[in-house]
Every structure is written in C-alpha cells, then in structure tokens.
Amino acid sequence: MGRFREHGHPLGLIMVADNPLAHDLVAAKLLHLDPSQIGHLQAAILRGYTPVSLDDIEILGDYPLAEILNKTAGLSTGMIRVEEFPSPLSIRSGTPYCTGGCQGIFLDWLYMLNDRAPQKLGRLPAIPVIIGRTEEEITAPRMLVIGDCAAQSPHLHGKQLRIAGCPPTHRDLILQMALKTRAFAPFIRADMVWDSYAVYPWRKWLKRKNRKVGQGDEPEGQG
Structure with a gap:
C-alpha cells in the first residue's frame, strides 16, 4: 500500500496558462499521462475546444521540460480506476465510468479509509x-450496490444493500454505510460520520459567514 500514501x-x-485546456494538456505531459485517456480533456476536445494537442501549445519559461519530466518519471499520481485499488473488496465497475460520480466518490472513500486507518482496509x-x-452475472450472499446505475444491473443474485443517488454524496455514502452497520461493520468509521455531519457543515457555515463579513457585511448584533 506504500504507493497510495504519497x-x-x-x-x-508554477504553471500559468491563458487556456485551461492547454494547461491540463501540458500538466498531463509533465506527469507522463496520456491525454487520450483523461475523460475531461477528451470531452472538451469533442465539444470543439482547443488546443487539441501539445503541438498547438507554445510553452515558455526558464524550467527545462526535460528536467521536469526527469523529476516526475515513475511518480505515482494515484490516477487509477476504482477496481484497481487494492483491497479485499471485489469491485465491479460497470458503465458509465464517472470519475466525478459514483466510481470517483467510492474511490475517494477508499483513500480516506487508507489515510486514516490503513489497518482497517x-x-x-x-x-x-x-x-x-453491469451485464455481468454476479451471485453472492450479499453485495453492495452503489448508485442508481448499478441498481439497474439485471443479473445480480443475492441480498443487495443499496446506496442510492446519481451519484450519492460523500456524506450520504458514509451515512448509509453507518446505517448498514450490521451487515458492513468493517466499513464504519465514527470519525468520518462526525466529520461529514457535524464538523464539515459547521466549517462550511463559518467560512460563508466570514466571507460575508469580509465583503463588508456586519455580523448580527453589531452596527
């Protein structure tokens, strides 16, 4: 699990660009990634945004590309598919594959668990x-079904513990796992539930309040 703890x-x-697509194409090159395998880059290109390749980008600066590429050679970026994450779970990823949806959220959850309590993973x-x-025939005494698309899989045989949503939010994912404690005790992390439903909303409210004060609004009770 060492390469997942970087x-x-x-x-x-420092990278600065006047075009976000150009920025990400160059960033992909510097990290030795194939732009044709990065969903949001291909989606932008298919919708007519430019540039479409590195040949169309003027790269300036005093940091030689060869030196950067040498530093990033062999670097683990963590950009893997959810089913490639090493764990005892038998993860079956169907369609669509949504890096910002169900697959991405569950992958985030696995990373969170690995960061906070790797022994529990x-x-x-x-x-x-x-x-x-998925069209795959899957038979098991119990299985976890994440998201609305997975629930449409026609060949699932066994007790299905479903977490609905398209996609489910991080908070709902954690809460639903907590509600299914009897079936999935190893999934439960009380600190994750606390962070999601107590600490995070409070921090979000405080940040919004501070932003209003910074823009000139006076806190209630003052003035």
Missing part, C-alpha cells in the same frame, strides 16, 4: 461492490 512531491514549478469483507450498470 502526499505531494515538490517540483519547484485489509479487514474489509471480500464481497462484491457494484458501481455502474
């Missing part, structure tokens, strides 16, 4: 987790 690699580099039950609609 938290930043200083490159001494290895104790997850070896059960099927279906994310996205």
Whole structure:
C-alpha cells in the first residue's frame, strides 16, 4: 500500500496558462499521462475546444521540460480506476465510468479509509461492490450496490444493500454505510460520520459567514 500514501512531491514549478485546456494538456505531459485517456480533456476536445494537442501549445519559461519530466518519471499520481485499488473488496465497475460520480466518490472513500486507518482496509469483507450498470452475472450472499446505475444491473443474485443517488454524496455514502452497520461493520468509521455531519457543515457555515463579513457585511448584533 506504500504507493497510495504519497502526499505531494515538490517540483519547484508554477504553471500559468491563458487556456485551461492547454494547461491540463501540458500538466498531463509533465506527469507522463496520456491525454487520450483523461475523460475531461477528451470531452472538451469533442465539444470543439482547443488546443487539441501539445503541438498547438507554445510553452515558455526558464524550467527545462526535460528536467521536469526527469523529476516526475515513475511518480505515482494515484490516477487509477476504482477496481484497481487494492483491497479485499471485489469491485465491479460497470458503465458509465464517472470519475466525478459514483466510481470517483467510492474511490475517494477508499483513500480516506487508507489515510486514516490503513489497518482497517485489509479487514474489509471480500464481497462484491457494484458501481455502474453491469451485464455481468454476479451471485453472492450479499453485495453492495452503489448508485442508481448499478441498481439497474439485471443479473445480480443475492441480498443487495443499496446506496442510492446519481451519484450519492460523500456524506450520504458514509451515512448509509453507518446505517448498514450490521451487515458492513468493517466499513464504519465514527470519525468520518462526525466529520461529514457535524464538523464539515459547521466549517462550511463559518467560512460563508466570514466571507460575508469580509465583503463588508456586519455580523448580527453589531452596527
């Protein structure tokens, strides 16, 4: 699990661009990623946005590309599909594959668990987790079905514990796992539930309040 615990690699580099697509195409190159395999880049290109390749981009600066590429060679970016994340779970990813949807949210949850309690990751039950609609024939005493698309899979045989949504939010994902404690005790992280339903909303409210004060609004009771 070592390569999944990397938290930043200083490159001494600042990237600035006047075109977001150009920025991400260059960033992909610097990280040795194939732009044709990055969903949002291909979606932008298919919708007519430009540039479409690195050949159309003028790259300026005093940091040689060869030096940057040498630093990033072999770097783990963490950009993997959810079913590639090593765990006892038997994750079946169907269609569509949504990096910002069900697959991405569940992958985020796995990373959160790995960061906070890696020892619990290895104790997850070896059960099927279906994310996205699949035509695969899956038979198991119990299975976790994530999202509305997965619930449309026609060949799931066994007790289905469903978490609805398109996609479910991070908070709902954590809460629904908590509500299914009897079936999925290894999933439960009380601190994640606390963060999602107590700490995070309070921080969000406080940030919004501070932003209003910074814009000139006076707090209630003052003036």
